[in-house]
Amino acid sequence: MCDQTFVAVTFGPCDSCSKASPLMNIYIKNEPINYCSFCVEMMACQGLQKGETLASLKRECDNLKKKLEEERGKLNDVELHQVAEKTEVLGALSVKTRRVLKGHGNKVLCMDWCKDRRRLVSSSQDGKVIVWDAFTLNKEHGITLPCTWVMACAYAPSGCAVACGGLDNKCSVVPLSLDKTENLAAKKKSVAMHTNYVSGCTFTNSDMQLLTCSGDGTCALWDVESGQLLQSFHGHTADVLSLDLAPSETGNTFVSGGCDKKANVWDMRSGQNIQSFESHESDINCVKYYPSGDAFASASDDATCRFYDLRADREVAVYQKDSIIFGASTVDFSLSGRLLFAGYNDYTINAWDVLKGTRVSVLFGHENRISRVRVSPDGTALCSASWDNTLRIWA
Amino acid sequence: MARDMSDKEILKMELEQLKKEVNTPRTPVSANCADTITFVEGMLPNDPLIKGVPDDKNPYKGDKGGCIIT
Numbered sequence: 001m002c003d004q005t006f007v008a009v010t011f012g013p014c015d016s017c018s019k020a021s022p023l024m025n026i027y028i029k030n031e032p033i034n035y036c037s038f039c040v041e042m043m044a045c046q047g048l049q050k051g052e053t054l055a056s057l058k059r060e061c062d063n064l065k066k067k068l069e070e071e072r073g074k075l076n077d078v079e080l081h082q083v084a085e086k087t088e089v090l091g092a093l094s095v096k097t098r099r100v101l102k103g104h105g106n107k108v109l110c111m112d113w114c115k116d117r118r119r120l121v122s123s124s125q126d127g128k129v130i131v132w133d134a135f136t137l138n139k140e141h142g143i144t145l146p147c148t149w150v151m152a153c154a155y156a157p158s159g160c161a162v163a164c165g166g167l168d169n170k171c172s173v174v175p176l177s178l179d180k181t182e183n184l185a186a187k188k189k190s191v192a193m194h195t196n197y198v199s200g201c202t203f204t205n206s207d208m209q210l211l212t213c214s215g216d217g218t219c220a221l222w223d224v225e226s227g228q229l230l231q232s233f234h235g236h237t238a239d240v241l242s243l244d245l246a247p248s249e250t251g252n253t254f255v256s257g258g259c260d261k262k263a264n265v266w267d268m269r270s271g272q273n274i275q276s277f278e279s280h281e282s283d284i285n286c287v288k289y290y291p292s293g294d295a296f297a298s299a300s301d302d303a304t305c306r307f308y309d310l311r312a313d314r315e316v317a318v319y320q321k322d323s324i325i326f327g328a329s330t331v332d333f334s335l336s337g338r339l340l341f342a343g344y345n346d347y348t349i350n351a352w353d354v355l356k357g358t359r360v361s362v363l364f365g366h367e368n369r370i371s372r373v374r375v376s377p378d379g380t381a382l383c384s385a386s387w388d389n390t391l392r393i394w395a
Numbered sequence: 396m397a398r399d400m401s402d403k404e405i406l407k408m409e410l411e412q413l414k415k416e417v418n419t420p421r422t423p424v425s426a427n428c429a430d431t432i433t434f435v436e437g438m439l440p441n442d443p444l445i446k447g448v449p450d451d452k453n454p455y456k457g458d459k460g461g462c463i464i465t
Contacts, residue, residue, distance in 0.1 A: 057406040064413035075423040083428040087436070094447055098455035118454070135454045235412060237405050273412055275419060292434045294427070309431070313421045316428065336438035337431070338445060355432060380443040381455055395444075395455040 014039055072314045080307070080316045084355035090338065093351055093361040095382065099393035101132055103139055107387040109166075109371050114155040117378045121162045122391055123150035129164045131176065134376075134383070134393055143174055143184045152201040152212070163191070163210055165198030171212045173224050192222045200243045204251075204268075211254060211268075213240040219256050221268060233266050235273040242286045247293050255296050257284030263298050265310065277308050279315045286330045291337045297354075301327035305342045307354060319352040321359060330372045335379025343370025349384055349394075365392055 010023045014036040021036040106126035113120045119140065123129045127148045131141040147168035154163045156173075165171030171192035174184050192198065196215035203210055204221070209230065213219040219233040219240055238259035246253045253274065257263040263284055265275040282301035289296045295309045295316075303324050307317040319340065326346035333340055339360065340352040349363040349370055368387035375382050381395040400408070440446060443453075450456045 054403055054406070057403065057410065061406055061410050061413065064410065064417060068413060068417050071417060072421065075421050077423055078425045078428065080424075080428045080431070083425060084432055087432060090445065093444070095444060235408070237400075237409070273415075276412060276416060290431075291438070292431065295431065309424065309427045311422045312424045312427045313419055314424065316424055334442050334444045336435050336442035336445065338435045338439055338442060355435060375444070378443070379441075380448060380453065382444065393455060395448075395453060 010034065072312075075312055076314060080355060081357040087355055089356070090353055090360050093339075095351075095361065095363065095394045097363075097365045097392050098381070098395045099134065099137060101134075101137060101391040101393070102389070103130060103132075104128060104389045104391075106389060107368070107371065108385040108389060108391055109149065109151050110153045111372050111374060111383055111385040111391060112153055112155045112162075113374055113376050113383065114159045115157055115377055116159055117376050117380070119155070119159065120374075120383055120391075121153050121155050121164075122385055123153035123164050123166070124389070125149050129153055129162065129174070131162065132391075134381070141176055141184060143188070145172075145185070145188075149197070152198050154202045154210075156203050156207045157205065158207050161207060163201050163203065165192065165201055165212065167197050169194050169196060169198065169214075171198045171201045171210060171222075173210065189224075189227075191224050191227050192220060193227075194218070194220070196239070199239065199241045202243065202245055204245060211243060211245065213243040213256050213258075215239040217258070219243055219254075219266065231268065231271045233264075233271055233273070235264055235266075235276070236260055236262065241284065244287050244289050244296065246289050247291060251293070255287045255289060257287040257298050257300075259283040261300075263287055263296070263308065265296075275310065275313060277315060279306060280304070282327070285328065288331050288333060291333055291335065297331050297333065297340055299328035299331040299342055303327055303344075305331055305340060305352065307340075317354070317357050319350075319357060319359075324350070326369075329370060332373050332375050332382070334375055334382075341373045341375065341382055343373045343384060343386075345369040347386075347388075349373055349382075363394060366390070 016039045023034040104124040108124045111122040121131045127145045129143040150166040152165050161175045163173045170190045172188045172190045174188045192212045194214035201212045210222045217236045221231040236258045240258040243256040252268045255265050261280045263277045264273050280300040284298045284300045286299040297307050299305045304320040306315050309316045326344045328342045328344050330343040340354050343349050347366050351361040353360050366386040370386050372385040385391045
C-alpha cells in the first residue's frame with residue numbers, strides 16, 4: 001500500500017503506535033489527534049463495519065431513493081395542470097409599481113411585512129436595518145448593525161421587535177421603541193449563535209421564539225428571552241438558504257431549502273425531518289408554504305420554481321420557460337394561492353398561475369437582481385427588495 | 396454540522412432518513428390537486444392582487460400624501 005505524500009508539520013512519537021515519524025495532525029470530533037500516516041489508515045478502515053465501504057453505503061442509498069421514487073410514482077395518477085383544465089383562465093394582472101422605497105446605501109437583501117399590513121422592515125449589505133411605513137414612505141426606525149451583509153430580517157408578530165442576522169453568525173432581536181431619541185442598536189440582544197452566516201430567520205407564532213437557518217447546514221429554534229437553544233435540526237448536507245413556517249395557528253412544522261438541492265419538512269417539537277424532496281437541479285434559494293399549509297413552493301438557481309404537495313409527498317408542478325435562464329431567488333404566493341410571484345436574477349418578477357403552470361405576467365422595474373418578494377398579510381400589495389438599493393411596492 | 400462530517404457519516408445520515416421516508420403515508424395526487432383547486436377557487440374572490448381593489452380603498456393608488464402649501 002502506497003503511503004500518500006503529505007506536508008508534515010510535526011515530527012514525533014505517534015499517539016497510537018509510539019514510533020517516531022512525521023505526524024498527520026487531524027481532528028476527530030473536535031479533538032486533535034497526532035497519528036502517523038499508517039495509523040490513520042488503520043483507523044479509517046476500522047471506522048467502517050465489516051463489509052461496509054463507502055461504495056456499499058452509496059449503493060444502498062441509491063436503491064432506497066429508487067424505491068422511494070417508485071412509491072411516490074404509484075400515486076402520480078395525474079398532473080396538477082390537467083386537473084386544473086376546467087379552471088377559468090386568469091385575466092392580465094393590473095399590478096404596477098406604486099411606491100419606490102429609497103434610502104438604503106447598498107443592496108437590499110431581505111424584507112418582511114408587519115402583521116399590521118403597513119409597516120415593513122428591510123435589511124441591506126451596508127449593515128442597516130430600516131423599518132418603513134409603506135403607505136407614507138416614512139422611515140420609522142433605522143438600526144445600524146456592526147456587521148455587513150444582513151441577510152435575514154423578520155418582523156415580530158406583535159410588531160414590537162425585529163430580528164436580523166447575517167455574516168456575524170448571529171441573529172439578534174431589537175425591540176422597537178416609539179421614543180425617537182433612543183438608540184435602538186444599544187438594546188439589541190443576540191439570540192441565535194451559529195457557526196456560519198445566518199441566511200434566514202422568522203419568529204414563530206409568538207415573539208418568544210425565533211427560528212433560524214444558517215450556512216452551517218442546520219436550522220435552530222431559540223428562546224428569545226434567555227437565548228437558549230430549544231431544538232436543532234440536522235439533516236441538510238450543505239448551507240441552508242431559506243426557511244418558512246407552516247401557516248396554521250397551531251403550526252409546528254416548517255420547511256427549509258439549501259445548497260444540497262433538498263427541501264426538508266421538519267417537526268419543530270421533535271427535531272425530526274418528516275419529509276424530504278430532491279428534484280431541483282441546483283441550490284434552492286427560497287421556500288414558501290402554500291396558504292393552505294398542504295403544499296409549498298421553492299425557487300432555485302436552476303431557473304425553475306417547483307410546487308410540492310405534502311400529502312402526496314411529491315412535486316406536482318414545475319414553473320419554467322426556455323426563455324428564463326437566470327436563477328430564481330425568491331417566491332411568494334398571493335392571498336388565494338392562485339398566483340406565485342418569483343423574483344429572478346435577470347431583474348424581473350414573474351407571476352405564475354399556480355394551477356395551470358403558465359406565466360401570467362412579468363413585472364419590470366428593478367435595475368438589479370431581486371433578492372426578496374413578499375405579499376402583504378392582507379394580500380393587497382407585493383413588496384420586492386433588490387440589489388439596486390431600493391424596494392418597490394406593487395399593487 | 397455537515398461540514399465536519401465525513402462522507403461516510405453523511406451517507407449514513409441520508410440512509411437513515413430514506414428508510415424512514417419510504418414508509419410515509421401518501422395520498423393520490425388527483426385527490427390533493429382537487430383539494431388545492433377547491434381551496435383556491437374559494438379564496439379567489441377575495442384576492443386583491445387578482446380581483447383588484449377600487450381606487451378609493453387601495454392605500455397605494457391614491458396620492459402619495461403630498462403636502463399642501465398655503
